[in-house]
Each structure stands twice: as C-alpha cells, then as structure tokens.
Amino acid sequence: MTYQAIMFDIDGTLTNSQPAYAKVMAQVLSEYDKPFSAADAQATFPMAAEQAMAHLGIAADDFDHFQARYEAVMADHYQDITLYPGIAPLLQQLPTDVKLGIVTSQRRNEMESGMAQYDFMDRLAVTISADDTPKRKPDPLPLLTALARVGVQPSDALFVGDSLSDEQTAAAAKVDFGLAVWGMDPNANHQQTAYRFKQPLDILTLF
Structure with missing residues (x-):
C-alpha cells in the first residue's frame, strides 16, 4: 500500500535517546531522594511525563517543577542523543x-x-x-x-x-x-x- x-x-x-534519558532522570530523581534503576528507565522511557511521574511516585501537583528540572538537565545532554x-x-x-x-x-x-x-x-x-x-x-x-x-x-x-x-x-x-x-x-x-x-x-x- x-x-x-x-x-x-x-x-x-x-x-x-534512552542513554541520555536515563542519565537525566537519575539526576532529577536524586533531587527527590528517589532511586532510578535500569528497570525504571526501561518502563518509563515510552511514557508521557505525567505517566512517568505516577510510576515513580512523584506527586502530580509537582508536574511543573519536575518538568522544568528535566528540561534544564536534558539541555546539557542533547549532544548525547x-x-x-x-x-x-x-x-x-x-x-x-x-x-x-x-x-x-x-x-x-x-x-x-x-x-x-x-x-x-x-x-x-x-x-x-x-x-x-x-x-x-x-x-x-x-x-x-x-x-x-x-x-x-x-x-x-x-x-x-x-x-x-x-x-x-x-x-x-x-x-x-x-x-x-x-x-x-x-x-x-x-x-x-x-x-x-x-x-x-x-x-x-x-x-
């Protein structure tokens, strides 16, 4: 067809982009005192941000801060993609x-x-x-x-x-x-x- x-x-x-994603999420999650395993990276990689936050136990009302931190850290890793x-x-x-x-x-x-x-x-x-x-x-x-x-x-x-x-x-x-x-x-x-x-x-x- x-x-x-x-x-x-x-x-x-x-x-x-998964290697860069894993690095960025590990750094952002460390700011929340939460671990981020390879299994977490595999599970959340295809998810929208809201879904990933729910999976990782981040409160929905923290979305703006979480997303802002993710984008700020990712800005230093675009060369890794x-x-x-x-x-x-x-x-x-x-x-x-x-x-x-x-x-x-x-x-x-x-x-x-x-x-x-x-x-x-x-x-x-x-x-x-x-x-x-x-x-x-x-x-x-x-x-x-x-x-x-x-x-x-x-x-x-x-x-x-x-x-x-x-x-x-x-x-x-x-x-x-x-x-x-x-x-x-x-x-x-x-x-x-x-x-x-x-x-x-x-x-x-x-x-």
Whole structure:
C-alpha cells in the first residue's frame, strides 16, 4: 500500500535517546531522594511525563517543577542523543508528496530544542507535541490531530513507533502501525503491527 502520510514518534524511533534519558532522570530523581534503576528507565522511557511521574511516585501537583528540572538537565545532554542509522537518508528519500510528521509525548520546548540540529525538520509538514492536545498517547487524539492538519485520512496513513503506547495510539486512531524494531523494547509483546521494520530504510519498500 502507498501511504499519503507517515507520522513518526521521536524517542526510540528517530533518535537513540534512552542513554541520555536515563542519565537525566537519575539526576532529577536524586533531587527527590528517589532511586532510578535500569528497570525504571526501561518502563518509563515510552511514557508521557505525567505517566512517568505516577510510576515513580512523584506527586502530580509537582508536574511543573519536575518538568522544568528535566528540561534544564536534558539541555546539557542533547549532544548525547543521536539519530538511528538510516533515519536521515530515509527522510531524504521518501517521496516528496508524502506528508511527514512527528507525534510525540515530548513537550514542544524539549522537542524543538532536541531536534533543531537536524536539517530534515524542514521536511516535516506537522509536529504534534504534548502541549498541542489535551490528551496524550496512547489516546488517538494527537495522531488524529496531526493527520487532520495535513488533510490525510487515517486509512491513508502510517504511524511508525517503537513502543506499546505507539501501537495502541495507532490502533485507537485506526491507522496502520509500523514497528521500529531497531528501537523497541525486546521484551514488549506487540500484537497490532502492520509492519515490523528492522531498519529505517525498510520503510522505503512501501513505495
């Protein structure tokens, strides 16, 4: 099938950000006198900030402070975040008439700061962050909002992500899901995938 739009998650899909995430969260959690294990990093990495806070026992009413500290510490670690091999050439080689976008649980400031270094951002037709809709993934609203903005029906779109939350988002939006095997949790049990892409350039085979 040829798609009119492809939407991408960021963390674990476009960028290998988990090592930086683990460092930043460990520092921020230490300010709360809370441990942050490798298991915590694996569990919370695909979550929106509110979900991660609940998982880690951080009060919901401390959201603004927690998020501000996370963003401040992360600002010193953007150099530790790298694109997965094949992402840049994939975005350069996809047909120009295909609408490309990002749907992420990152806040807009974090997304723009972390992604500003990449030339391909000019290629994107839409970006939806956690600040742009009242609900977060796995609710379908962020993905459906992105598709509405580019004028593409869910049946003509593909969502590429690495997590169960991404898979659930696509299913709820009735959008085909492409699993980014290169960034997925190897222990996750993905059941609703139209495609399992072993490497980014495999997506080109759809065209």
